[in-house]
Amino acid sequence: MPKLxxxxxxxxxxxxxxxxxxxxxxxxxxxxxxLMNWVFATRHFNAMYGRPGGVEGVDHDFMAKSDENIGASIxxxxxxxxxxxxxxxxxWKGWWGENPPYHHPVFVLxxxxxxxxxxxxxxxxxxVNDGIxxxxxxxxxxxxxxxxxLAGGADTVRQYLKAGLIDELHLVQVPLLLxxxxxxxxxxxxxxxxxxxxxxxxxxxxxxxxxVKKKP
Amino acid sequence: MPKLxxxxxxxxxxxxxxxxxxxxxxxxxxxxxxLMNWVFATRHFNAMYGRPGGVEGVDHDFMAKSDENIGASIxxxxxxxxxxxxxxxxxWKGWWGENPPYHHPVFVLxxxxxxxxxxxxxxxxxxVNDGIxxxxxxxxxxxxxxxxxLAGGADTVRQYLKAGLIDELHLVQVPLLLxxxxxxxxxxxxxxxxxxxxxxxxxxxxxxxxxVKKKP
Numbered sequence: 001m002p003k004l005x006x007x008x009x010x011x012x013x014x015x016x017x018x019x020x021x022x023x024x025x026x027x028x029x030x031x032x033x034x035l036m037n038w039v040f041a042t043r044h045f046n047a048m049y050g051r052p053g054g055v056e057g058v059d060h061d062f063m064a065k066s067d068e069n070i071g072a073s074i075x076x077x078x079x080x081x082x083x084x085x086x087x088x089x090x091x092w093k094g095w096w097g098e099n100p101p102y103h104h105p106v107f108v109l110x111x112x113x114x115x116x117x118x119x120x121x122x123x124x125x126x127x128v129n130d131g132i133x134x135x136x137x138x139x140x141x142x143x144x145x146x147x148x149x150l151a152g153g154a155d156t157v158r159q160y161l162k163a164g165l166i167d168e169l170h171l172v173q174v175p176l177l178l179x180x181x182x183x184x185x186x187x188x189x190x191x192x193x194x195x196x197x198x199x200x201x202x203x204x205x206x207x208x209x210x211x212v213k214k215k216p
Numbered sequence: 217m218p219k220l221x222x223x224x225x226x227x228x229x230x231x232x233x234x235x236x237x238x239x240x241x242x243x244x245x246x247x248x249x250x251l252m253n254w255v256f257a258t259r260h261f262n263a264m265y266g267r268p269g270g271v272e273g274v275d276h277d278f279m280a281k282s283d284e285n286i287g288a289s290i291x292x293x294x295x296x297x298x299x300x301x302x303x304x305x306x307x308w309k310g311w312w313g314e315n316p317p318y319h320h321p322v323f324v325l326x327x328x329x330x331x332x333x334x335x336x337x338x339x340x341x342x343x344v345n346d347g348i349x350x351x352x353x354x355x356x357x358x359x360x361x362x363x364x365x366l367a368g369g370a371d372t373v374r375q376y377l378k379a380g381l382i383d384e385l386h387l388v389q390v391p392l393l394l395x396x397x398x399x400x401x402x403x404x405x406x407x408x409x410x411x412x413x414x415x416x417x418x419x420x421x422x423x424x425x426x427x428v429k430k431k432p
Contacts, residue, residue: 014401015231175416179408185230192395200391202418
């Protein structure tokens with residue numbers, strides 16, 4: 001059965017996945033982009049953008065695995081953008097340039113009605129206005145038997161977690177403080193009965209954790 | 217200069233240091249005691265209670281270091297107890313038996329007026345009613361030049377963090393979900409400017425992190 005998975009989703013030591021103050025220069029909010037330093041260091045990340053270099057090892061391996069067998073993605077409105085300081089909001093096509101590193105259908109949860117956008121390299125952004133279950137259904141159809149990746153952000157992951165719709169989460173704990181921002185683990189009493197942590201694999205920089213839905 | 221330090225303070229993956237529902241059987245709340253499994257496994261913990269056995273290694277080393285150069289401790293009312301299901305509350309002397317593993321003066325923050333309690337082995341519990349700064353001053357005096365350890369719980373650590381009074385924190389992230397409970401990192405916007413993470417040392421079971429106050 002295809003799964004809904006979260007992969008390489010990063011949390012600060014104090015539990016935040018993005019800081020307040022998102023802008024064009026700061027997709028993860030003020031000083032938030034350093035959450036992603038472990039990603040930027042990997043060979044896999046560099047290869048995604050056609051660049052040489054980057055390190056091998058635990059973090060690279062988890063990054064590479066994050067893209068395996070994914071047929072479609074789902075993301076929330078803030079992860080897609082545009083951020084508040086964008087001048088021409090109608091022209092916004094995401095943060096990732098003309099050839100985004102998805103290369104498959106991406107479903108964006110939003111209240112805005114908008115035509116889908118076809119990008120280079122196989123990525124197509126489709127805007128879903130009728131809720132998380134509809135987006136999931138559309139994503140599974142588009143994934144043609146592969147898994148669907150829930151890309152983020154925190155608010156979107158939390159909604160799917162609360163609904164018990166996620167099959168597996170790979171989370172990454174980074175040893176730095178953001179102070180404030182968005183959490184996935186907030187108001188989720190009972191989640192401890194639904195999910196269990198089955199893997200703890202630290203690298204030199206971060207801790208990788210894998211949570212799976214408990215068998216009923 | 218003697219320091220105020222937090223050591224071996226444990227957080228779940230979702231950021232909680234205790235679950236709701238504290239009782240005599242559950243000092244860390246419902247299903248919360250498993251947060252401490254990494255502690256119970258160490259040789260240092262067993263030695264504290266005069267028992268043989270336990271494992272060496274990273275976790276043992278951090279536990280042993282947690283007790284070094286400590287002249288006094290501070291704790292909050294819930295860490296001392298009694299829990300709500302205690303019948304004879306007046307007779308309560310803490311969770312740790314007749315010979316608690318402190319062996320130094322312990323200052324308990326509480327609104328209750330209560331005579332201090334001298335235990336076997338050098339531990340004396342003194343109840344402080346006039347706030348966190350008073351408790352800190354009394355503890356530094358009692359510590360005679362050694363450091364003061366802020367033992368917990370989460371609410372107490374958060375109050376001292378918010379006031380910027382802690383010099384150093386050793387935190388331990390455990391890969392399990394509690395779902396709900398008390399956090400130290402809640403309502404602490406700005407803490408990221410006061411403290412930085414200077415050490416990340418994972419063991420096979422948990423991640424050890426050390427935060428220090430930034431130089432002004």
